[in-house]
Amino acid sequence: MAERVELVRNLETVAKRIRRNIIESVGVGVAGHIGGSFSSADMVAALYFHKMRYSPTDLGRPDRDRFILSKGHVAILQYAALVEAGIVDRKELKKTKTIGSCLQGHPDVMKTPGIEAGTGSLGQGLSIGLGMALAQRLDGQDAKTYVLMGDGELAEGQIWEAAMAAANFKVSNLVGIVDRNRLQATGRITERFNTNPLNAKWKAFGWEVIEVEDGNDMPQLLEALEKADKAETGPTVIIMDTVKGKGLSFAENVVGFHNGMLTQEQYDLAMAELA
Amino acid sequence: MTYNNQRIAYGETLVRLGRENPDIVALEADLGKSTMSFMFQESFPERYFEMGIAEANMTSTAAGLAQTGKIPFTHSFAVFSAGRAYDQIRQTIAIGNLNVKICGSSAGLSDFGDGSTHQAIEDMAIMRAIPNMTVLCPADANETVKAVEAMVEFKGPCYIRLNRNNYENVTAEDAPFAIGVPTILREGTDVVVFACGIMVGKALAAAEGLKEMLSVKVVNVSTVKPLDVEKIRKAAAGCKGAVTAEEHSVIGGLGSAVAQALADMPVPVACIGVEDEFGCSSHDYEGLLAHYGLTTDVIVREIRKFA
Incomplete structure (x- = not known):
């Protein structure tokens, strides 16, 4: 029990550092996808610093778990985690999205160590994850592939092609994660393009569904990931309700911070809030 | 073995190479009887993935397989494997320079009966325009055998367009072939x-x-x-x-x-x-x-x- 409390506390601290890294990489006066990065930050912390088996010093080891950021526009979230894991040099953060930087606007397998898949054209990450999970199974690896998707992204038809295929192939080592922050680039999902109801859709497509009431709450996330470990007959999806911009007072649930700019004042405030 | 049909030359060659190389896997979008990928299924059912009529997912799934050390071959008619899945090829395969082989079968006008929807007359243009992509168009069945062998050896994304119909070989069975060499x-x-x-x-x-x-x-x-x-x-x-x-x-x-x-x-x-x-x-x-x-x-x- 004490161990669990300690683990949660550590992961919460890491999640805060990840958020600081994101702010550092976005800087002042340059657009960055802060909202969707912050909503998923706690899950990414749980995956990279507790759940996933991988080695920062041996990135190619074949038995590693893999993480695919299907919502590739929040690349800065993954970079923030890779910096925290010691895979990407911290000094690269400030160069994000500058010419020649290893940190591109979207994840690029050729440019950034630790990136497993090129994403950014939405709706394709689950298919890539399916391919990886199939290969892991062919190779007899006891390894998982995690794919993080946005709720807006679920409008892409390819997601549902992949969902059908994963159930068809009974890929039990594939875990989808839906960040349901209920906002897309242009407004509330229910008002722009409603992808709900999610639970019933995934179930109908043959997936085991695990719902997380508060996807920014570390104990709930850990519990969901542990439940996903029990999958035996097919794929699992974790649908987590989150708050876009979570952890930043002025950005929470604000559509403008889907891809917003920070003023110097906001930057300083953000760093103070995340101290 | 001498063939006079590129599809059959392709299908049998892939099976032969599959015996030597356990990393080769095949993905199909419900046209296996036409693309001849069904031959691979018969020999290696566990390394064959019928992806259903869903070319986009097939193509990105191949990207994931390649990222995990496999040599995936995707199959459909050229209009679909190069056209319908263009974005998946560009985004999930070519940018990462992944080792995915894309088979565009029944290319050109060779699917003569099916009309414009099934006749790929722009597949090479689309594939040529994508950085990192190699584009092969073998002259005949003899060359198809060697092209498929070369594709397995070659590292990186590669598109091959094949003719549906029978015709006489014009290159010699033992003529040398290398990717990139006219x-x-x-x-x-x-x-x-x-x-x-x-x-x-x-x-x-x-x-x-x-x-x-x-x-x-x-x-x-x-x-x-x-x-x-x-x-x-x-x-x-x-x-x-x-x-x-x-x-x-x-x-x-x-x-x-x-x-x-x-x-x-x-x-x-x-x-x-x-x-x-x-x-x-x-x-x-x-x-x-x-x-x-x-x-x-x-x-x-x-x-x-x-x-």
């Missing part, structure tokens, strides 16, 4: 014809028919990208003109590539291909080729314009 099938000094796919045989026939009048060189350009620009320029040097012949739109395929390569040379280029229009249904293949001017006679006519 081959001179007939020497000549007056006019040079650069051809790919089924048009190679027609170019050879045109050269043969003109032999009393003109010395015509025929170059088989089975790797349309990367184009060996130096070899193409060397082959054209000193000729009065160059003709390109392809079963593809005149926009963006072999003709465009060759014309660009020869742009600053004093060798005018005439491009034979499907003009800027879609295909249509026909009861027979040769009749359809003739309808679009893809014949030996048209090649003869274009060569003679330079004489």
Whole structure:
């Protein structure tokens, strides 16, 4: 029990550092996808610093778990985690999205160590994850592939092609994660393009569904990931309700911070809030 | 084994290579009986993935398999494997320079009955335009065998377009083949014809028919990208003109590539291909080729314009 409390506390601290890294990489006066990065930050912390088996010093080891950021526009979230894991040099953060930087606007397998898949054209990450999970199974690896998707992204038809295929192939080592922050680039999902109801859709497509009431709450996330470990007959999806911009007072649930700019004042405030 | 059909040559070769290389896997979008990927399924059911009628997912799934050390071959008709899945190829395969092989079967007008929706006349243009992509268009079944062997050895994304129908081989079974290397099938000094796919045989026939009048060189350009620009320029040097012949739109395929390569040379280029229009249904293949001017006679006519 004490161990669990300690683990949660550590992961919460890491999640805060990840958020600081994101702010550092976005800087002042340059657009960055802060909202969707912050909503998923706690899950990414749980995956990279507790759940996933991988080695920062041996990135190619074949038995590693893999993480695919299907919502590739929040690349800065993954970079923030890779910096925290010691895979990407911290000094690269400030160069994000500058010419020649290893940190591109979207994840690029050729440019950034630790990136497993090129994403950014939405709706394709689950298919890539399916391919990886199939290969892991062919190779007899006891390894998982995690794919993080946005709720807006679920409008892409390819997601549902992949969902059908994963159930068809009974890929039990594939875990989808839906960040349901209920906002897309242009407004509330229910008002722009409603992808709900999610639970019933995934179930109908043959997936085991695990719902997380508060996807920014570390104990709930850990519990969901542990439940996903029990999958035996097919794929699992974790649908987590989150708050876009979570952890930043002025950005929470604000559509403008889907891809917003920070003023110097906001930057300083953000760093103070995340101290 | 001698074949006279590219699809069958492809299917059986993939099975043979699959025996030697356990990393080869095949993905299919419900056209396995046409693409001949069903042969791979019969031999290696555990390494074969019927992805359903869902080309986008098939293509990105192949990206994931390649990222995990496999050598995936995706299959469909060329219109779908190159066209419908363009974004997946670009975003999830080519940017990462992944080792995915894309088979565009029943390419060109070779699916003569099905009409414009199934006739890929722009697949090479689409694939050529993508950085990191290699584009192969073998002349015949003999060359298809070697092309598939070379694709397995080659590291990186590679598109191969195949003809649906039977026709005679024009290259020798033991002729050397390497990705990126055009081959001179007939020497000549007056006019040079650069051809790919089924048009190679027609170019050879045109050269043969003109032999009393003109010395015509025929170059088989089975790797349309990367184009060996130096070899193409060397082959054209000193000729009065160059003709390109392809079963593809005149926009963006072999003709465009060759014309660009020869742009600053004093060798005018005439491009034979499907003009800027879609295909249509026909009861027979040769009749359809003739309808679009893809014949030996048209090649003869274009060569003679330079004489």
